[in-house]
Amino acid sequence: MINRKISEKGEKDGNLGSLKGEGYQKRFLEFLRFKEITEKKNLRSLSDEEEKKFLEFLEFQGLFENLKVKYKVSTLDLIKKLEQDILIPASIFTRRLGILETICKYLKENLNFSNKKIASLIGRSSKSVWQAYNESKKKLEKKFEILPTRYFIPVSILQNKELSVLENIVVYLKEEFSLRYHEIAVLLKRDDRTIWSVYQKARKKNVK
Numbered sequence: 001m002i003n004r005k006i007s008e009k010g011e012k013d014g015n016l017g018s019l020k021g022e023g024y025q026k027r028f029l030e031f032l033r034f035k036e037i038t039e040k041k042n043l044r045s046l047s048d049e050e051e052k053k054f055l056e057f058l059e060f061q062g063l064f065e066n067l068k069v070k071y072k073v074s075t076l077d078l079i080k081k082l083e084q085d086i087l088i089p090a091s092i093f094t095r096r097l098g099i100l101e102t103i104c105k106y107l108k109e110n111l112n113f114s115n116k117k118i119a120s121l122i123g124r125s126s127k128s129v130w131q132a133y134n135e136s137k138k139k140l141e142k143k144f145e146i147l148p149t150r151y152f153i154p155v156s157i158l159q160n161k162e163l164s165v166l167e168n169i170v171v172y173l174k175e176e177f178s179l180r181y182h183e184i185a186v187l188l189k190r191d192d193r194t195i196w197s198v199y200q201k202a203r204k205k206n207v208k
Contacts, residue, residue, distance in 0.1 A: 086111070086121065087152035090173075092144045095189045099166045100128070101136035103158070108133050109143040122158040122165065151177065151187060167202040174199055 068074065092106050093099070103122060107113045115133065119126040157172050158165055166188075173184045185195045 086155040088155060089146055089149050090151040090153060090187045091147040091149040093188045094140070096139050097136050098132070099169065099188065100124075100132045101139070103155075103165060104129050104132040105136040105140070106144055107155075110146070121155050123161050124158075124165075162205060163202050164198075167198055167205075170195055170198045171202050 086107075088103065088106060093102055097105065104118055107118045107121065108115070113121070115126050115129045118133075119129045122129070151173065153169055153172060157168050160168050163171065169188065170184055173179050173187065174181075179187075181195045181199070182192050184190075185192045188195070
């Protein structure tokens with residue numbers, strides 16, 4: 001899936017985590033407008049903030065061009081495909097919250113989804129979402145600050161009800177990115193042994 005390959009761009013894909021909230025198409029058009037502005041100016045006269053935005057634009061443009069070539073689609077078709085899924089930045093995970101609690105808190109507070117919508121997206125009951133979100137608020141009051149990360153998890157993978165939320169994520173990171181157990185443990189803020197056990201349990205279920 002195109003969505004599953006987005007993170008392969010490199011270390012500085014952090015801004016992609018917020019794209020769904022704003023809308024890929026809106027964000028992309030903003031980049032295009034910024035390009036027009038910079039083309040009319042001498043790049044040496046750019047302010048620090050403008051230079052930062054310009055470099056961000058170049059990264060974003062490069063990512064889009066690579067995906068267009070790889071999947072043989074137009075810019076518009078690519079934007080439409082990206083709009084079909086939601087990406088969860090791996091930087092939001094914390095030892096203070098469970099995995100489901102983290103997912104529900106992010107979708108509720110950062111993307112402003114209702115409990116019913118979240119339940120539909122992750123293939124869980126509204127009651128489970130309500131409980132997970134309430135627990136997350138008790139443990140962590142503040143909304144997540146989205147930090148740069150090279151790994152993003154498509155919400156669609158959580159629809160697999162034969163695996164737990166954690167099992168789905170571990171299998172995805174292991175098999176899509178060939179990450180080591182320790183690397184996954186660092187990303188999810190869990191113990192290496194826990195990640196190993198979760199992956200082995202998921203594989204025994206023989207579920208893709």
